[in-house]
Amino acid sequence: MSSSTEGAPIINKGRYLAILVCWLLGNGCLFSWNSMLTIQDYYSYLFPDYHPTRILTLVYQPFALGTIAILAYHEAKINTRNRNIAGYTLFFLSSLALIVLDVATSGKGGIGEFIGVCAVSGAFGIADAHVQGGMVGDLSLMSPELIQSFLAGLAASGALTSALRLITKAAFENSQNGFRKGAMMFFSISCFFELVCVLLYAFVFPKLPIVKYYREKAASEGSMTVSADLAAGGMQKHQVQEVEDPNLKERLSNKQLLLENVDYAIDLFLIYVLTLSIFPGFLAEDTGSHSLGSWYALVLIAMYNVWDLIGRYIPLLKPLELSSRKGLMAAILLRFLLIPAFYFTSKYGDQGWMIMLTSFLGLSNGYLTVCVLTAAPKGYKGPEQNALGNLLVVFLLAGIFAGVTLDWLWLIGKGW
Template sequence: MGICLFVAVFGVADALIQGGMLGDLALMCPEFTQSFLAGMAASGALTSALRLFTEAVFTNIDTGLRKGAILFLSISTIFEFLCIFLYAFVFTKLPIVKHYRRKAALEGSQTVSSDLFAAGVQTDLSEKLVNGNLDRLSNKELLFQNLDYALDLFLIFVLTLSIFPGFLYENTGQHQLGSWYPLVLVATFNVWDLISRYIPLIQCLKLESRKGILILVIMRFLLIPAFYFTAKYGDQGWMIVLVSVLGLTNGYLAVCVLMVAPKGYKGPEQNALGNLLVFFLLGGIFLGAALDWLWLIGNGSF
């Protein structure tokens, strides 16, 4: 119970920081958003490496699973606190962050103005008036204009989290790798997820078409029957291929959406849109994790 509560607290902290970061980065360069998302994927790859390490060290030890989990959570906690510290005390003082926040404040952003004031940077109202109209689209208008992007992110993570990681642990059967098999699948997903988040940096491979993104997002749902039948009739090689496709499309499409969506808006609107999109992203993660339990039906574990 204590571990569950501990994980829940850090889940809330992660959601708050993720929303704040993507809201800030949305009003900056799209490449900053890509770097942040790639960093998130890198943390997933590092987590997999850590899990493989604990499996190797504690696999033949009594209560090894518990000891491995405690070590895993301890190291993760250190990194989590480090990230919170960096965001609260270092990120806000970076010159590039102050520059973009000041630019957004001059365009009428109240939340960014408060952040600047807290960091000791003043913005003059007369400068705001000189820089033009302070009016901005409401959150409702922003959402309706970008409903397809919000739906894209929601569906991307609903599908991903409905398969990863629960299905990979519960429904892939017994194979030559034994207890290492689900760990290898999870590591495979995380590695391809990380690689795919750098693909949009190659301009000719960056997908900016709203219809194109939506079509690919919907096509990903073909992975559900593919995983089901592969788990039932296929071997571990095909499962690794499917997991690679899942990771590749997850990272690539998420980065494309979050890099393209804020374009053409003023700073305050980009900031608000970033927060709105993260809300749908996290909603997809929540629903996907909940739907993950459906794989247990008919598996003898429900």
């Protein structure tokens, strides 16, 4: 294993390419799902009686949460390479299935097609658990700037899909079957991009010098999850076995890691409980009618996604990074004041105030997510960092699941 002095030039070699690849892989982690969310106006048109914005999110989350819980429990024995490739491949196949389903039914609504779309939503949840947990765990044992780039890519997928949706809506709004044409374009782009991510992760990512360096370091500390990626990165089989010394595999248990970082876990849970109790269901269905008409919900979702992306880059400015554990918890709890703010704005405010609130929701979501996930893995060995990354994603997805469930409370008193 190289010393830190010998490793310094390796870490810097190909650093910016690694940051770009991580950004693209983060983008691919949620691009398909965000495409489904962003064409909510098409699904609301096809399935007006089924609350698709809320139902699809509610279907997605149990599959994501259940899968990540199982994967996190067995994390130490799971081949990270196979896990992530399987996740990106499932994203690709599921996006393709949406195209096939729409073509087979000629774009007609109905309970049968809606069940099919819900099944694809569940598949997206399974793929997300494979990729998001696998990548966050893998990048947690590397440089913080790589995990920040991956998290920024997650947000960028939302911003890109929102921008594409606004463009396709403008392009096809007055054409016959304009909703459907825009949706088909989305699914086609999603398919292509997920295929690119499969190839990037399989053939480019493991060969990056900075990635190989950190994986070799993790293997020397007892990690059993990186051997396939080390081999894919060019290490010979005997070299992989040499760094995987069984005597070095002592590490803190998942329970010990969780007890030491329970505040970070609660932080992520609370961030996403709040965010998903408002976005996208409340924004899509409960903000009333305004001068923007059918563009209103799309603009709100776009503003959330853009500011979520901006928020994930703010911690790169070190004076603005929030690393205090107490400070993070205080900021996250204060954020719950957004609930009454959204309630009263939807009843009495105009669209300008709602756009401003939605922008702040996105900004705070992105900023706090990056602050928590870059601070938490510090001070541990590679195998422990990987395990902790997986555990934190469990709580993140649990928060999302709780949030989309609580989102239904906005419907109380509205006759459904």
